[in-house]
Amino acid sequence: MRILFLVGVIVCLAVIGTARAAEIAVVPNPASVVRGEGSFPVSAATRIVAQDADGLAAARRFAAVIEREHGLKLAVSQGPVVDGAIAFQRARVSTPAEGYRIGITPRRAVVDASDRAGMLYGGTTLAQLLQNPGQSGVSSPPGNSTLTRVLPAVAIEDSPRFRWRGLMLDSARHFQSTAFVKKLLDAMAMNKLNVFHWHLTDDQAWRIEIKKYPKLTSVGAWRVPAGQAPQKDIDPATGKPRLYGGFYSQAEMKEIVAYAAERGITVVPEIEMPGHAAAALAAYPEYSARADPPTAVPADWGVYHDAYKLDAKTTRFLQDVLDEVIALFPSKYIHVGGDEVDNAEWKAGKLQGPFTVGMAKYLASKKRRLVGWDEILEPTLPKEAVVMSWRGIEGGLKAAAAGHDTILAAHPTLYLDNRQSGAADEPPGRGNVITLKDVYAFDPMPGEIDAAKRKHVLGLQGQVWTEHIRTEERVAHMLFPRSAAIAELGWSKPERRDWNDFLRRLSAQLPHYEALGMPVADSAFAPRLDSRLRGNGEMEVTLANAASYGDIRYTLDGTEPQATSNRYASPVSAAAGATLKAAAFDGERRISKTRAFVLDPAHETRRKSQELKLCTENIALSMEDDAPIGGDRAALYADIQSPCWIYPGVDLTGVKAVAVTVGQLPYNYQIGELIKKVTFPKPETAVGELEVRLGCEGELVARLPLAPAAANMAITALPAAPLAPRTGKADLCMRFAQPTLEPMWILDSIELVK
Known part of the structure; x- marks a missing residue:
């Protein structure tokens, strides 16, 4: 038939x-x-x-x-x-x-x-x-x-290759509206993604209403963000810094679960335990394993030492929570986190294994399967427990070999909070650049897995952690279109995947996202410009995009590029001071936003922090400034373990001064013993200075005092510092000399003035 x-x-x-x-x-x-x-x-x-x-x-x-x-x-x-x-x-x-x-x-x-x-x-x-x-x-x-x-x-x-084709949304670090969650589900359905993993609790917030324990949301859903600006944003109703947050009522949860089910999507809730529990313990400190539990929901990012006790009362508390979660979510999978338990009592007693076994048995008694991050993988783990491999693919390899079902959620490639390009207009996120092509090249069935064990690979999942992704528009930017690549990895047979053909098909899908009202990153297609001043006083301009796909159309008369505008084919000559506008097209279909470039020779040496090289990349982040409270905020790129930048191969001939803009951020990072490695040169003034050297261990060529920026919580342009006449090329190294860790000074931009 x-x-x-x-x-x-x-x-x-x-x-x-x-x-x-x-x-x-x-x-x-x-x-x-x-x-x-x-x-x-x-x-x-x-x-x-x-x-x-x-x-x-x-x-x-x-x-x-x-x-x-x-x-x-x-x-x-x-x-x-x-x-x-x-x-x-x-x-x-x-x-x-x-x-x-x-x-x-x-x-x-x-x-x-x-x-x-x-x-x-x-x-x-x-x-x-x-x-x-x-x-x-x-x-x-x-x-x-x-x-x-x-x-x-x-x-x-x-038909699909894998049965688990997921996206994870972190609603704990920053709260998203139910309207956005529904729009996200619509976009997932468009690409046949079928699992919505919802990260609802963490150190920084508890987002799900639990009726038996109302303080989980009345206390745990709210915090004062880190930084001077939020501390000075006083709520007139309380006379205290304004609280930030929100939570989902059980009625809203049921509505979202039903909305997802209509689209063929299963919602898998994540309730973190035993670690990442500071928000819950601020609400109910009696369940803390520490003698000094948090008194308020914290605003630092990273790994805290807080964890639940392993005793009968705390176990009953967690089971009560799971009972209400199970009543809301019909998914047979319940995620309990289990990652990064950095608590002395738990480590000393090797308690995580017995705890996870107990929770897995409890969920099994309710006909549910426990899912946890790969730290849960121990010899005692029940076979029905599912291991989500985030520390690369190694956890998945070990889980499958041991007979456990596994899901690949591998860092860094499937962590969609990584930036999509190194361009200055990319929104904040983790410092790694993971392009659309990088995601598409991921292998969801590693060759190291024995053929007999491959049945245990349920599928794969993309994650968007939101520590540095405050707005819904930015969440969408991070998720799309890279999640379309994840969808194809999870659905299509390997022989049906082809990068160039994927770009062709993805291009045709962009209007569907637009009709949905879902912002989509154009990082793969966006025109990027390189220019140089020629001897005749004109600018020579080169245009390209990361995917090398489509036609770049441009104008020099101030008008918006159209599909019939000049097609870029070779370097373009333009008058100094002109504005070039460019956009990418696939036939008549626009596939990028317009980028406007002012061809000003005076600013040819200006670089944003994202366009510089970091001296080290231990903990590289693109961070959002904490000010202003309302309006746009700068994105600042740095290694928070060693804030230091290199402007490589710059020609110093004719340079008379160096001008910079700087920002100051709270050092709200829990990085454990690594904090001892964060050191700075000794400053000469009370606030500190930015040092500019020829190479990071070389001659000091400029020192820019930070005092003019001390009272400004946003971006400040420091007075330019003169440079002695020099010729030839050199690597400029910029580092702050400051007396304390707070605030963390960050270079926003540097410009060499001729």
């Missing part, structure tokens, strides 16, 4: 319709695509029919997406497959779990699947196929004046 289904579709595709074959651009890439001729017309009069409840659910989801993206409101009804309709039907020949088949001819469009998930995913692919007439080579059938959209003729057979 399966063979007859495909043969029938292919015959129809071959003999019906006169339109040209369409471009098929689906993410993730389906397992099998057979193109046909012609197209199926879709207008407001087109019906969607389904035979059963699962089909109706998928049909309604498809209709909602089409209305959102195309403005077409299509009627959904129960009924048989008929010509002129889009149909969702139960497969007569079974498909793999979550799999589907699609057959589109000029007469009808049919989604065929054995389960609800397959029907949903078939509808997702169908929505990505729907195009404007004439788009990507699709022609309108003659004589159809009411046509507004078309589905290209095609036969698709598809």
Whole structure:
């Protein structure tokens, strides 16, 4: 029957319709695509029919997406497959779990699947196929004046490679609205991601309402952010620094779980234990393993020494919490964290193993499976426990070898809070640069795993930790489009993955994100400029983008670049002082925002901290300034273990002075014994200075006092420091001489003045 289904579709595709074959651009890439001729017309009069409840659910989801993206409101009804309709039907020949088949001819469009998930995913692919007439080579059938959209003729057979295709959102460090979480779920559904791992508790906040323990949210959900600016932001209602935070009520949780389920997504909650517990212990200090539990929710990032006690009362407290969590989340998986337990009592007594065993047994008694970060992997770990490998892939390798199911969530590649480029306009995040291509190149089935153990690799997951990602727009920037690469790794067969073809298909998906209202990073496609002053006084400009994809179009007259603007093909000459605007296009489709570059020779030597080289990269971070409270804040790039920057190979000929801008940040980092390695040169003034040297151990060529910046909590331009006349190139090294660790002075920019 399966063979007859495909043969029938292919015959129809071959003999019906006169339109040209369409471009098929689906993410993730389906397992099998057979193109046909012609197209199926879709207008407001087109019906969607389904035979059963699962089909109706998928049909309604498809209709909602089409209305959102195309403005077409299509009627959904129960009924048989008929010509002129889009149909969702139960497969007569079974498909793999979550799999589907699609057959589109000029007469009808049919989604065929054995389960609800397959029907949903078939509808997702169908929505990505729907195009404007004439788009990507699709022609309108003659004589159809009411046509507004078309589905290209095609036969698709598809199913996922892995069953766990996830994203993790950290809502503990910074709180996101329920509206944003729903939008994120919509974007996940668009790429067939099926697990939403929700990090709801940590040292810095507790975000889930637990009715038996109300102080978990009345106390644990709120903190005063670190820094001078938040300390001076006084709430008139209390006369104290304003609290920052929020939490999700149980009603909101149920709403989000239901919203996710409608889209084929399982919500897996994470309740951290036994460590990362400072917020809970600020609310209920009686459960602390330390004699001096926190008195308020802390605002430092890093690893605290706080942990729960291992006694009967605390165990009962945690089981009570899990009981309410289980009642809210039908997922068979419950994540309990288990990472970075840096508590002397727990380490000395080797308590984590027995604790994890106890929690795994308790969850098993509720018909749930414990999931934990790879620190939980010990010989005593029950076989049903799932190991999430974050410290690279090693935890996953060991877990699979020991017979445990595992999920690859490997740092750094799958940590999506890493920056996507080293450009100055990238938002704050971890200092590593993990590009879209880096993510796409990740191997979700390492060759080191024995063939007999590969069944234990459930899949993979991308993480976005939000210590340095304060806003929802920035969370979206970090997640998309890199999560589309994760989706393809989790869904598509290895032989169906190709980097250049992925870019082609991803480009076609960008309008879907736009229709959803989900901001997407354009880091892979954004034009980047390099320029130099020529002998004739003109500027020579070179343009490129990281992915080497699409056409860069530019203007020099101040107008917005269009698909018909000048196409960059070789270095461009422009008058000094001109403004060049550039954007990337894929055919007529814009795939990047416009970047405007002022070609000013006087600022050719200006570099932001992100454009400099760090002297070391022990703990490299791109951090957001703590001021101003309202409005835009600078992103500052540094190694917090050794703040030091290098401006390499700079020509000092004709340089008369050095000008810098600086910021000051709170040193709100719990880095343990590493804090002893943070040292500074001895200052000559009370506040300190920025030292500029020829090489980090070389001659001091400038010293810029910090006193003018001491009272300014935001970015300050220091008075320029003169440089003695020099010629030739050198590496300039910038380091602060300061008397104390607080505040942490950071270089924002440097410019050599001629």
